Amino acid sequence: xxxxxSPVLQLEVxxxxxxxxxxxxxxxxxxxxxxxxVAVRALIPEGKPILVDLANVSLVDSVGxxxxxxxxxxxxxxxxxxKFINLNxxxxxxxxxxxxxxxxxxxx
Numbered sequence: 001x002x003x004x005x006s007p008v009l010q011l012e013v014x015x016x017x018x019x020x021x022x023x024x025x026x027x028x029x030x031x032x033x034x035x036x037x038v039a040v041r042a043l044i045p046e047g048k049p050i051l052v053d054l055a056n057v058s059l060v061d062s063v064g065x066x067x068x069x070x071x072x073x074x075x076x077x078x079x080x081x082x083k084f085i086n087l088n089x090x091x092x093x094x095x096x097x098x099x100x101x102x103x104x105x106x107x108x
Contacts, residue, residue, distance in 0.1 A: 009031075011039045027061075051085050
C-alpha cells in the first residue's frame with residue numbers, strides 16, 4: 001500500500017461493561033467484508049450486545065449488505081444481540097430493513 005493510500009475499512013472495537021461497539025470507518029465492500037466479518041464474529045462468544053457504528057462508513061456495496069445480514073444472523077443464532085447504529089441517510093435508504101437496525105431514522 002502506498003503511503004498516501006488508506007485502508008478500505010478501519011475497525012476499532014470498544015469494549016464496555018454492557019456492550020461492545022465496533023466503530024467502522026471507510027467502506028464495507030468486496031475488499032473489506034472478510035475483515036469486518038472476522039472482527040464482529042469474534043465478539044459473539046462474549047455474549048454481550050454488539051453495536052456496529054456506521055457513522056463513518058461512506059459506502060456499502062452488495063457484498064457489504066450480505067455481510068451485515070450474515071453476521072446479524074450468526075449473532076442471533078448464538079443468542080447475541082447485534083444492532084447497526086448511526087446510519088447515514090444513504091445507507092439507511094439503501095437497507096430499509098428497520099427490524100435489523102436500531103431505530104428507524106438516520107443517526108438513531
